[in-house]
Amino acid sequence: MENFVTDAINIKTYPLSEHDNIVLMFSKQGLIKCVAKGVKKPKSKLGARMQLLVANKLLVKKGKNLDTVCQAQALNTFNKLRHDFDKLTYGMYLGELVSVFCRENLNSEGIYDIFYKTLENISEANSKEKILLHVLKFQLKFMQILGYGLELNRCMVCGHELEGDVLLSIDEGGVLCKECSHKYINKINVPLKIREFLTEIGKRELEEETKYDSLINEKVGITCFNLLKKYIGKRTNITIKTAKVLEEQFI
Ligand SMILES: [Zn+2]
Structure with missing residues (x-):
């Protein structure tokens, strides 16, 4: 062998x-x-x-x-991550996502790189909102690489460009215009500010800082994290256990 x-x-x-x-x-x-x-x-x-x-x-x-x-x-060894409960829990959440979505026979190099880079960024982060920012960037990039990129700007049914606040169908995995949204249940309201924030940080490479990076506060970070966590959770039949631990923390 x-x-x-x-x-x-x-x-x-x-x-x-x-x-x-x-x-x-x-x-x-x-x-x-x-x-x-x-x-x-x-x-x-x-x-x-x-x-x-x-x-x-x-x-x-x-x-x-x-x-x-x-x-x-x-x-x-991502040393600072190991000694901080929040950082460690988010790190384990990323690890679980990778283990659930990346079965064999996958071109894994891109995913390995964003996983490594995000653990490094979380380890070095000096506030809760910075930890969340790096986790959000990973969630967006990870879904893009897997082919589940989150469309936030066009209605997934009729293709119309959307303005203002929109509704996101978690089951269908996309945003909807008012007319099309009637046919769907399990929708989340996504305010324009959150939509712009996620669109901008999702476009950039992980190491690239954007002016949007500084707009994050804990409330925005947690809102976006929960939205993406639900979106990602619906793309697999396997329960993401660490997501539950993170949920309990927020209550
Ligand atoms: Zn529509």
Whole structure:
């Protein structure tokens, strides 16, 4: 069996035996599951590198059923994220999105890059609204890469360009004009300000700062996060568990 080298971020850990864990990781080649031997031993060098949301360069030995980590070199431990409950929870939410939406056979490099960059940005963020801004940028970009980009400016039924506040159908995944909106239930009102904000930050690359970045406050951030969380949640049959944890925090 061949070995391979890849960059990967740990997203979930399962116990395998007294000393070993299985770690689900998101790599540039997509999701991989690897056995991490001896990580539960107190002196294990691998232990710290196999913690949740650590990015490593790995040497992996391919196995019949499971691959095994031979070597791991930490690329980024996102240290400030690990010591902040909010940052860690949002980081885990992103990890869960990646694990739910990115099954095998997917060109994962673009997603790996935005996942890594967003963890880095969240780690360095110095306020709750900045954390939310980076999470929103990820949510928008992630959906675009998967082909579920959120259309906020044209009615998804008749194609008319929309003005002012609009209604978003969560089930159908798009905005609606007044005439077309009667046929749909489960709609959310999206005020013009929120629509412009999301359109602008969704257009740019993650590292690009926009004048809209400074318009975010906690209320706008949470409103947008909840809207995108619902939109994303409807695009899969699997429940995003971390989204529930984040919901409880907001009450
Ligand atoms: Zn319409």
